Amino acid sequence: MFQRTIIVTAFAGLAATTAMAQTAVPFALDWKFEGPAAPYFVAIDKGYFADKGLEVEITEGAGSLDAIPKIATGAFPVGFADINSVIKFLDQNPGAPVTGIMMIYDKPPFAVIGRKSLGITDDPKSLEGKVLGAPPPDGAWAQFPIFAAENELDMSSITVEPVGFPTREPMLAEGNVASITGFSFTSYLNAARLGVPEDDLVTLLMSDHGVDLYGNAIIVNTDYAAENPDVIKGFLEAVAMGWKDAIADPSAAVESLMERNPAADAELETRRLQLSIDANVATEAAMAGFGLIDEDRMASAVEQIKLTYEFTNEPDVASYFTEDYLPEAGFPLE
Template sequence: MFHRPILAAAAFAAFAGAATAQTAMPFALDWKFEGPAAPYFVAIDKGYFADVGLEVEITAGQGSLDAIPKVATGAFPVGFADINSLIKFLDQNPGAPVTAVMMVYDKPPFAVVGRKSQGVEAPKDLEGRVLGAPPPDGAWAQFPIFAAENDLDMDAITVEPVGFPTREPMLAEGEVDAVTGFSFSSFLNLVRLGVPEDDISTILMADHGVALYGNAVIVNTEFAAANPAAVEGFLEAVAMGWKDAIAEPAAAIESLVARNPAADAALEERRLALAIDANVVTDYTAANGMGTVDADRMATALEQIALTYEFQNAPDASLYFTDAYLPEGGFPLD
C-alpha cells in the first residue's frame, strides 16, 4: 500500500483546511515556464482562480512524471502530468490518493524528433541509429508502445540516456540521430539552436499507431473529496485560461514572460500555438469539449500499455480518470 510521508500529510492537511474565503491550491506543473504553461498564468492574471475563491501558485516541474508523487503525497493538491505514467504509478502504488480529472492534451505530444540529414524521417529509420532519451521523459516512457506498434527492432537501436538540458544540443551537434521528447518543445529547441527547420523530422507517436492520451490535470483525491467545489472551480478557471490562450496566444505569452523574463516571447508563442493545434484543439475536443475522455479510446490505451508493461493489478479506467468535477460535455472551446 502507498504511504504518505508525515510532513507531506501535514502539508496536505493545511491545504485541505485552507481559509474559507480563499482556498490555497498550489499547482505543480510538469515542466518549465514555457509556452504551453501560459494558460495557467492567464487564469491567475485575469482573476479566474480568484473569482472561484482560489489562491493558486504555480511551480515548475522536471518532466511529465514529476508531479505525480508530489500530488500523491499531498505535497500539492493539484498537478499536471502524463496520464500513462499515472496509470503505472497507481498500479504500483494501489490506493495512492491521486487521479486525473481533466484531460488537456487530448492528442499527446509524445514524439521522436530526428534530423533528416542523419537519415531519420520515419519510425523504421531509427534502426541502426542512436536515440537520445532522458530517463524521466514522458515520451521515452511511451517509446516501447511506439516501437511495438511499428515493429521496431530494439536491438538495432542504440539508446543513449541523456539529460534534458543536453538532449537537443546533442542532436544539433550530431552526437545522436534522434531524441524522444514533446513535439513542440524539442522542435523549437532545435530551431533555437540553429538547426534548419526543413532538416527536422517530427515523428508524432499518435500518428503512428499510439492511441494513448497525454497530460492531464491530476488531483489528490483526499483533497478533492474534502474540497469538491474548489476542484470544480480550479478546472473551470483552467479551461477559461486555455480558451483565452487559444483565442489570443500573443496575449497569453505576456502572462508567461512576466514569470520568465528570460523567455523568447516569439519562440514561446510559437510553442504554445504548436501545442494548441496538435494537442489541445482536436477533432474530439471540437465536438465533445475539453477535459473529457472517450471510454473506448481509454480501453484501447490500456491495452496498448499492457503490450509493454505487465500490470500487477487488473487495469481499471475508473481509478485513473474521473469526470466527476467536469461539467457534462466538458468545456466548450468555441
C-alpha cells in the same frame, strides 16, 4: 535543474463588509514556464482563479512524470502529468490517492525528433542503426516501447543514450545523437533555436504512428478532492477559461508567461503554444467538450499499454480518471 516557484496572489472581491478568505491551491506543472503553461498564468492575471476564491501557486516541473508522486503524497493537491504514467503508477502503488480529472492533451505530443542529415526520415524504421537520446523521466520515452512495438522496430539495433533534459537538444544539434524523444512542441523548437535548420528536422509524432493514447491531464490528490470538491471544480473552470483565452489569442496569453519568465523568447513561446493548441489541445473531440475523455478510447489505451507493460494488478479504468468535477458536457472552448 534550476526550479522557480511563482506565487501570485489573486485578490477576490470584497464582500459588503468583509473580505472573503481565499483557498491556497499549489499547482505542480510538468515542465518549465514555456508556451503551453501560458493558459494557467492567464487564469491568474484575468482573475479567473480569484473569482473562485483561489490563490494559486505554480511550480515548475522536471518532466511528465514529476508531478505524480507530488500529488500522491499530498505535497500538492493538483498537478499536470502524463495520464499513461499515472496508470502505471497506480498499478505499482495500488490505492494511491491520485487520479486524472481533466484531459488537456487530447492528442499526446509524444514524439521522436530526428535529423535528416543523420539518416532519420518520416519512417520509424529509420531509427534502427542510429543513436537515440532519451531522458529517463521523459513522458515520450515512457511511451517509446509502444511506438517501437507498433512499428516493429528492432530495439537491439537502436543505441539508446540516456541524456538529461538540459543536454537533450544540444546533443541533437551537435550531432552526438541522430534523434531524441520529447514533446513535439518542445524538442523541435528547442533544436531549431540551437541552430538546426528546420528543413533538417523530422518530427515522428507517435500518435501518427500507431500510438493511440491520451496525453497530459490535470491530476488531483483524491483525498483532497473529496474534502474540497468545490475548490477543485472552481480550479478546473478557471483552467478551462485560461485555455479558451489562449486558443483565441496565443500572443496575448504569452504576455502573461513572459511576466514570469522574462528571459524567454516571446515569439518562440507563442509558436510553441500555437503548436500545442493545433496538434494536442484543440482537437475535434476537445472542441466538443474540453476536459472529457472517451471511456472506450481509454480502455483501448490501457490495452495498448499492455503491449509493453505487464500489469501487476487487474487494470481498473475507473480509477485512472473521473469526470466528477467537470460539467456533464465538458467546457466550451469557443
